[in-house]
Amino acid sequence: MKNKKSDLSVLIGAAFLMAASSAGPGFIAQTGTYTYEFGLSFAFVIISSVIISYIAQLNVWRVIAVSKMRGQDIANKVLPGLGYFIAILVALGGLAFNIGNVGGAGLGLNVIFGIDARIGAAIGGIIGIIIFASPSAKSLLDQVTKYFGIGMIILITYVAVKTNPPLAEAAKSDSLPGESITNLFPAIITLIGGTVGGYIIFSGGHRLIDAGITGEENLGEVNKSASLGIVVALILRIVLFLAILGAMTVSMSSIDPDNIPASAFKIAAGNLGYKIFGVVFFISALTPIVGAAYTSVSFLKTLFKTVEDHESIVTILFIVFSTIAFILIGKPQKLLVVVGTLNGFILPITLAVILLASKNKKIVGNYRHSNLLYILGWLVVIFTAYMSLQTVINSFGNLMG
Numbered sequence: 514m515k516n517k518k519s520d521l522s523v524l525i526g527a528a529f530l531m532a533a534s535s536a537g538p539g540f541i542a543q544t545g546t547y548t549y550e551f552g553l554s555f556a557f558v559i560i561s562s563v564i565i566s567y568i569a570q571l572n573v574w575r576v577i578a579v580s581k582m583r584g585q586d587i588a589n590k591v592l593p594g595l596g597y598f599i600a601i602l603v604a605l606g607g608l609a610f611n612i613g614n615v616g617g618a619g620l621g622l623n624v625i626f627g628i629d630a631r632i633g634a635a636i637g638g639i640i641g642i643i644i645f646a647s648p649s650a651k652s653l654l655d656q657v658t659k660y661f662g663i664g665m666i667i668l669i670t671y672v673a674v675k676t677n678p679p680l681a682e683a684a685k686s687d688s689l690p691g692e693s694i695t696n697l698f699p700a701i702i703t704l705i706g707g708t709v710g711g712y713i714i715f716s717g718g719h720r721l722i723d724a725g726i727t728g729e730e731n732l733g734e735v736n737k738s739a740s741l742g743i744v745v746a747l748i749l750r751i752v753l754f755l756a757i758l759g760a761m762t763v764s765m766s767s768i769d770p771d772n773i774p775a776s777a778f779k780i781a782a783g784n785l786g787y788k789i790f791g792v793v794f795f796i797s798a799l800t801p802i803v804g805a806a807y808t809s810v811s812f813l814k815t816l817f818k819t820v821e822d823h824e825s826i827v828t829i830l831f832i833v834f835s836t837i838a839f840i841l842i843g844k845p846q847k848l849l850v851v852v853g854t855l856n857g858f859i860l861p862i863t864l865a866v867i868l869l870a871s872k873n874k875k876i877v878g879n880y881r882h883s884n885l886l887y888i889l890g891w892l893v894v895i896f897t898a899y900m901s902l903q904t905v906i907n908s909f910g911n912l913m914g
Contacts, residue, residue, distance in 0.1 A: 523724040524738040526655025527717035530804055531570070532745035533658040534716050535708040536665065537801035538617020538794055539610065543707050544750060545773035547700040548757040555758075556683045557690035558697050559750050562704035565893050567743045569709050569864050572882075572890045574739045576871045577718035579880045581727040584715045584863065585812050587870045599863060600812040606711030606859050607809030611835035612842065614801045615641070619839070621795025624775055625788060631840045637795070638836030641802035642829050654807070655720075658800045662745055668793050669752045675781040676759025683758065702858075702900040708746055710860045712808040717742055719811050729880050756781060806831040861898035864890060 548555045573584075580587055584603070589596030618637025619630035626633075647653050690697060707713075717738060721727065726734065753774070760777035761768060769776040778790035810828045814821040868890045871882035 522652075522655055523721065523726060524734055525659060525741065526652075527720040527724075528738045528741035529658035529662045529745060530654065530720055530800070531709075531713060531717035531739075531742035532749070533662050533797075533800040534713045534804045534808075535742075535746045536662065536749045536797060537610075537614050538620065538798045539613050539801075540707050540746075540750065541617070541753065541774050541794060541797060542613075543700075543703055544753045545757055545777065547703070548754055549761065549768060549770065549773045551690075551692055551697065551700060552758070552761070553679070553682050553685075554690035554692040554697065555700065555754060557694075558700045558704060559747070559754060562701050562708060563743060563747045563750070565701075565705055565897070566708040566746075567740070568886065568889045568893050569705075569860060570714055570739050570743060571736065572864065572871065572886050573709075573714050573867050574718045574721075574735050575732060575882070575886070576867050576877065577715070578721060578727050578731060578735045579729050579877045580870065581722065582876070583719055583722060583811060583815060584867070586815055587876060588863075588866045589816075590876045591866055591869050591873065595866065597816055599866060600816055602859055602862065603712050603715070603812050604809040607805045607812075608831065608835060608838075610711060610713075611802060611805040611809075611831065612838045614798045614805060615832075615836045616839040618795055618798035618802065620772075621791045621793075621798060624791030624794065634836055634839050637798055637802060638832050640799060641806070641832050644799070645803050645806065645828055645832070646825070654800070654803060658804075661796045661800055662749075665793055665797060666745075666748055666752065668789050669749065669756055672778050672781045672786055672789060673752045673756035673759060675786070676756055676763060676777075678755040678759030679762060680755070683755065698900045698903050702897060702903075704750075705860060705897060706858070708743075710858075711863075712805055712812070714860070714863070715812070716804055716808040719808055802832060802835070806835075858901040861894045861901065864897075865894045868894065 544555075547558060551558065576587065577584065582590070585596040585600040587596075588599040615634045615638050616630070618640075619632070619634030622628055622633030622636060623630045644653065644657065721735065721738070757774060757777040760780040764780050767776060767780050774794070775787060775790045778786040778793075780786070782789065806828045810820065810824060810831060813827070814824050820827050868887060870876045871887060871890075
């Protein structure tokens with residue numbers, strides 16, 4: 514007999530794993546950068562990106578649950594050999610994201626204790642390895658993501674309240690942006706990439722497979738878990754947007770373009786606010802450091818026997834390489850924004866594969882995928898592919914510049 518309490522913990526854990534992965538330091542840097550650039554119009558970016566992300570996530574999680582297969586195995590069923598391409602693509606995106614994650618941990622420790630960000634990144638990487646090496650790593654990950662997510666919401670909300678942001682104007686701008694929508698494309702695709710791009714969209718779904726919560730009979734619970742993940746990510750984005758927007762309203766001249774979120778928190782609550790930012794940035798990095806490595810390696814292990822036989826070692830090496838890469842590259846804020854764009858570029862490819870699988874009886878059996886989700890999914894594929902092609906070259910130029 515299945516343990517319902519255990520299943521509920523896994524479902525909530527999967528939701529928070531997805532939300533925590535999307536609410537890492539990249540999400541903080543992205544939100545800060547684009548709130549500073551677009552002001553009130555960023556409200557439209559948040560709402561539109563969350564709607565698109567929700568459509569994508571429901572499609573992916575439902576097909577994974579019904580097929581009882583991981584993303585790369587589904588891709589190989591759609592077209593033999595495609596799974597290898599998808600796995601390498603997602604793993605590379607996860608690696609790029611993880612470089613930003615360890616950088617975020619370093620930046621957080623720099624704010625809290627004043628140590629060099631590169632030393633802080635090394636400490637963050639070591640802590641990530643310790644969490645993963647725990648004998649009960651998966652259940653620990655469920656608990657850590659849940660409490661870190663709740664803690665981040667409380668801390669950021671406190672800062673947002675202190676700034677007294679213009680709520681009425683922000684609410685109006687979520688449907689009537691002041692900017693041209695085409696000018697907002699880079700921000701939209703970056704937020705989508707940071708919410709469900711690359712490995713993130715599969716993180717919760719693969720966690721459910723590991724826990725055995727699959728099959729058409731569990732779709733109701735899968736839907737709830739996917740919805741909870743998106744709602745948590747939405748709440749985090751909104752309160753952070755309002756905190757930074759409020760700080761900009763109070764003192765735009767005091768915002769540091771090189772570290773927008775940190776300076777916004779300092780404007781809101783003085784030195785305490787600055788330290789709160791450091792804590793938020795650090796804890797936001799820890800779960801994604803492990804989550805990115807875990808999910809990226811899970812894409813490789815069913816395709817490469819060497820990875821499967823040495824999964825723990827490969828995952829630890831993934832974290833080690835991410836840490837060394839950040840120490841060599843630096844540029845944490847720019848890197849975190851560009852990585853979101855990269856993962857947004859991966860999304861239309863992986864989502865298209867899942868949509869093809871959703872109508873393939875050899876993969877989903879007699880399950881009938883929602884036609885509405887199917888049509889909306891293809892619209893998301895077309896829209897994100899178009900936005901990605903428009904922005905990815907410019908983003909690389911910004912990173913190198």
